Amino acid sequence: MLRPIPVIRHLALSMITCAVLSTAVMTPANAANSPQLELFPVSVQESFKQAEMQTVQMQSELTRISQEMKTQETLYKESKCDQLSDDAGCRQLKAQMREKFMELNTSVQESLPEVKQAVSHAHKTMGKSLTRMANNYTPSQLVKLNHEAMQRGQKNSSQRISGRTPLGRMAAMFGKINKAIGSKQTNLYVLASQTYADLSMINEELKLLEQNTANNAVVSSLGINLDDLSDESMDTIANYRSLVMGDEAAYDSPVYPDQNSTKNYEQRLSHFYQ
Amino acid sequence: MKIFNKTLLVGMGITAILTLSGCANNNNQTNASVETRYCNMPQSKQLSVAIEESRSTLSNRDCQSDYAEHFSALVDIAAGEPDAKNLETLGIQSQWMVKKGIITKKDSESMLRRYFSPQLVSLDYESDFNTYSHCSMNSKQNELTRLLDNELEQKRKGLALALGDNEAYQMALKEHQSVKLLLESTQKACTSDS
Numbered sequence: 001m002l003r004p005i006p007v008i009r010h011l012a013l014s015m016i017t018c019a020v021l022s023t024a025v026m027t028p029a030n031a032a033n034s035p036q037l038e039l040f041p042v043s044v045q046e047s048f049k050q051a052e053m054q055t056v057q058m059q060s061e062l063t064r065i066s067q068e069m070k071t072q073e074t075l076y077k078e079s080k081c082d083q084l085s086d087d088a089g090c091r092q093l094k095a096q097m098r099e100k101f102m103e104l105n106t107s108v109q110e111s112l113p114e115v116k117q118a119v120s121h122a123h124k125t126m127g128k129s130l131t132r133m134a135n136n137y138t139p140s141q142l143v144k145l146n147h148e149a150m151q152r153g154q155k156n157s158s159q160r161i162s163g164r165t166p167l168g169r170m171a172a173m174f175g176k177i178n179k180a181i182g183s184k185q186t187n188l189y190v191l192a193s194q195t196y197a198d199l200s201m202i203n204e205e206l207k208l209l210e211q212n213t214a215n216n217a218v219v220s221s222l223g224i225n226l227d228d229l230s231d232e233s234m235d236t237i238a239n240y241r242s243l244v245m246g247d248e249a250a251y252d253s254p255v256y257p258d259q260n261s262t263k264n265y266e267q268r269l270s271h272f273y274q
Numbered sequence: 275m276k277i278f279n280k281t282l283l284v285g286m287g288i289t290a291i292l293t294l295s296g297c298a299n300n301n302n303q304t305n306a307s308v309e310t311r312y313c314n315m316p317q318s319k320q321l322s323v324a325i326e327e328s329r330s331t332l333s334n335r336d337c338q339s340d341y342a343e344h345f346s347a348l349v350d351i352a353a354g355e356p357d358a359k360n361l362e363t364l365g366i367q368s369q370w371m372v373k374k375g376i377i378t379k380k381d382s383e384s385m386l387r388r389y390f391s392p393q394l395v396s397l398d399y400e401s402d403f404n405t406y407s408h409c410s411m412n413s414k415q416n417e418l419t420r421l422l423d424n425e426l427e428q429k430r431k432g433l434a435l436a437l438g439d440n441e442a443y444q445m446a447l448k449e450h451q452s453v454k455l456l457l458e459s460t461q462k463a464c465t466s467d468s
Contacts, residue, residue, distance in 0.1 A: 131409060150448070189452075272386055
């Protein structure tokens with residue numbers, strides 16, 4: 001006949017063992033399988049925060065200079081200086097614009113290395129994350145994962161960058177990506193893909209910006225007088241300023257409508273082949 | 275005289291060879307034209323009649339390997355009168371093909387889902403894309419893209435044109451866009467990392 005106390009003790013011991021084992025099995029493995037941690041592990045999120053910080057810092061330093069440049073450009077146009085190239089006042093205004101532009105150029109040159117490093121690091125960590133995922137899944141499985149995310153009503157909205165990417169937009173982009181990672185409404189697979197593609201483009205833009213600023217510094221050091229430069233050059237300067245600062249207008253990708261369930265379609269079809 | 279006889283014999287031999295080869299060609303052409311007549315695609319623009327034509331053709335064992343082209347032709351014909359009921363008609367045709375041993379249940383499932391499900395499914399039925407990691411499939415990227423693009427076109431014909439279900443096709447289109455972005459970006463990451 002079984003004695004009650006040892007039986008209870010045995011049962012309790014089994015239950016505790018089960019609880020401990022299931023926790024050990026469930027927590028690390030399942031946590032790693034969640035798309036958020038799989039695609040955007042802590043290292044990636046940290047690199048985005050760093051990149052955001054660097055671009056915001058750079059942008060705030062340049063904002064004052066940019067606003068002053070804009071005031072000068074407005075005055076230049078309102079004074080019709082583009083038609084009065086011989087006017088002494090216009091020549092002085094041009095010289096002031098020139099100085100302001102070089103101030104902007106120098107400031108960009110000083111801040112750019114840190115921004116480049118932060119963005120490059122974010123690009124590399126994102127790339128490693130995607131590679132890790134691509135090594136763990138077949139193409140068919142990736143398609144299914146994306147499909148399931150869309151079925152959960154998760155949207156593909158994220159801040160897409162296309163064409164030239166002003167710093168203002170870069171700073172906004174990193175901020176919005178960090179928010180999107182934390183949102184349950186985001187299709188993380190598409191966000192990861194879009195982010196990686198955008199970071200690749202931004203990396204190239206920053207390289208170009210670095211070359212431009214270096215060229216501008218050389219031109220300035222050669223002492224070329226702004227008076228000798230054409231209005232075309234003034235447009236180039238305006239474009240450059242726009243590239244550095246740009247507008248922070250939202251640059252939304254098309255927001256896909258809520259994905260209706262495909263379950264009904266699949267059920268309807270299965271009637272014919274089962 | 276001897277030379278003349280020899281020449282005559284050679285000439286007759288050449289003539290005989292040419293005649294026989296001509297006959298063989300004719301036979302081949304006749305066989306080919308018979309085969310062509312047997313394995314015709316459905317011609318009628320009316321779906322029910324076209325299905326009968328298709329069944330008549332596919333009942334010939336020599337023509338059964340054309341089942342996919344036949345089904346595609348029937349979907350095109352159904353597009354001439356878009357209706358949700360076309361799914362029932364084409365689904366029954368697929369069941370008929372299984373029943374006749376022309377295709378397997380798996381083939382039927384693959385075909386119907388490619389045309390009439392908003393979900394992208396073609397990779398599920400391709401062994402390599404179901405077996406190897408995406409990173410290792412670098413050399414097959416063009417084939418991957420082609421499969422997905424072909425499937426989208428099949429869904430356009432099936433969902434949008436034959437069933438008149440534009441909403442479902444839009445779902446497929448969105449999925450196609452996001453999948454292509456996902457697969458291209460991850461493949462670039464794999465290549466950069468290696």
